[in-house]
Amino acid sequence: MENQQNNVAYNRLLNYVNGNVFQFNLEEQPNIEEFQEIIGEQVTLVGECLLNIPENFPIRGNRVREYYNYTNNYKGKKIEYVGRHEWWNQNDNEWLYCLVYNGHIVKIGMTITSLKERYGSYSCGTTRAMERGSCSTTNYIISECNFAALNNGMNVSIYGIRCPTELREITRFGSTRVCSFSVIRDLETMLTNKFVESYGHLPVLCVQHGN
Numbered sequence: 095m096e097n098q099q100n101n102v103a104y105n106r107l108l109n110y111v112n113g114n115v116f117q118f119n120l121e122e123q124p125n126i127e128e129f130q131e132i133i134g135e136q137v138t139l140v141g142e143c144l145l146n147i148p149e150n151f152p153i154r155g156n157r158v159r160e161y162y163n164y165t166n167n168y169k170g171k172k173i174e175y176v177g178r179h180e181w182w183n184q185n186d187n188e189w190l191y192c193l194v195y196n197g198h199i200v201k202i203g204m205t206i207t208s209l210k211e212r213y214g215s216y217s218c219g220t221t222r223a224m225e226r227g228s229c230s231t232t233n234y235i236i237s238e239c240n241f242a243a244l245n246n247g248m249n250v251s252i253y254g255i256r257c258p259t260e261l262r263e264i265t266r267f268g269s270t271r272v273c274s275f276s277v278i279r280d281l282e283t284m285l286t287n288k289f290v291e292s293y294g295h296l297p298v299l300c301v302q303h304g305n
């Protein structure tokens with residue numbers, strides 16, 4: 095069963111990247127600044143993806159860290175994400191985000207946790223985890239594509255839109271309370287629909303819309 099899952103994941107990956115060769119033309123993908131004007135809201139640079147190497151993540155103190163070691167059969171974590179804005183760690187809002195290569199949008203997504211947590215989940219998409227059956231195909235594909243982008247000398251950036259939960263007064267059981275409601279999934283649909291309406295296609299790495 096695990097081998098079948100691995101084969102499915104690898105075959106799906108080939109729809110997006112083969113080695114370091116993308117199966118789409120990045121220059122044909124929409125520009126983040128142009129899309130910002132279209133939606134009429136600011137998108138903020140909140141984080142970036144870097145190779146998991148000592149130069150980018152030096153060890154401090156007695157901590158132990160496994161690094162990407164450039165071997166062809168390396169199966170561990172090849173990339174890692176770092177915050178570039180105070181919003182990166184915030185978990186008191188929900189978030190829409192755009193994954194961007196060299197200024198071009200390749201994915202739109204959402205998270206009900208902090209962006210740091212969401213991209214921490216993405217970074218777990220390693221070959222080793224796939225072989226154990228402990229990571230999602232989506233996380234694996236996004237990790238491998240981000241790794242390929244870095245190997246091609248691209249900047250891999252994360253842009254965010256802060257989306258507070260909606261508050262509504264509810265009366266039940268003889269009492270009234272102000273309750274919070276999540277609308278992030280609907281907002282992701284609205285943002286993605288605007289993208290499709292403007293460009294005629296989904297972002298190229300929307301592997302699983304709504305994840």
